[in-house]
Amino acid sequence: xxxxxxxxxxxxxxxxxxxxxxxxxxxxxxxxxxxxxxxxxxxxxxxxxxxxxxxxxxxxxxxxxxxxxxxxxxxxxxxxxxxxxxxxxxxxxxxxxxxxxxxxxxxxxxxxxxxxxx
Numbered sequence: 001x002x003x004x005x006x007x008x009x010x011x012x013x014x015x016x017x018x019x020x021x022x023x024x025x026x027x028x029x030x031x032x033x034x035x036x037x038x039x040x041x042x043x044x045x046x047x048x049x050x051x052x053x054x055x056x057x058x059x060x061x062x063x064x065x066x067x068x069x070x071x072x073x074x075x076x077x078x079x080x081x082x083x084x085x086x087x088x089x090x091x092x093x094x095x096x097x098x099x100x101x102x103x104x105x106x107x108x109x110x111x112x113x114x115x116x117x118x
Contacts, residue, residue, distance in 0.1 A: 008053040011111045015049025015104040016042045022103065036083075036090035043079055044092070044100030045107070047072040052108035076101065 003009065019042040024030045026039060051068040058064045076097050084091035092100075 007057055007111055007115045008050060010115075011053035011108040012046050012050035012104075014111060015045040015107040018107050019045035019100050019103045037092055037096070039096045039099055040103050041079060041092045041096045041100030044076055044097045045104035046100075047075050047104065048101040049104030049108045052105045053111065056108065056112045 019040045020034075022040055023038050023042065047068075051065070051072045054062075054068045055065045079092045079097050080094055
């Protein structure tokens with residue numbers, strides 16, 4: 001199944017799962033991984049894991065990378081700015097979004113390295 005060998009899918013799924021696991025550990029509460037908001041942002045990890053993986057597989061000069069980066073930056077901004085207008089309970093801080101982004105980047109790089117070995 002080609003789906004299971006898709007590095008980009010693995011990167012964004014594992015980025016999100018990793019961020020949510022970190023959130024549960026930091027809060028010492030498994031339920032916190034099921035809530036919106038919090039450190040680190042799972043959504044940010046997801047989008048930047050995907051973007052980094054696209055860059056690593058398709059090239060950082062590719063049109064696909066440019067598109068995913070553009071969408072990722074818009075989503076990251078919305079996580080902070082738009083959500084805070086809707087509800088403080090679901091909003092992220094820039095620190096949470098940045099931490100999630102770092103998690104996503106690291107996970108994508110690790111997935112890429114593992115993919116090269118396998």
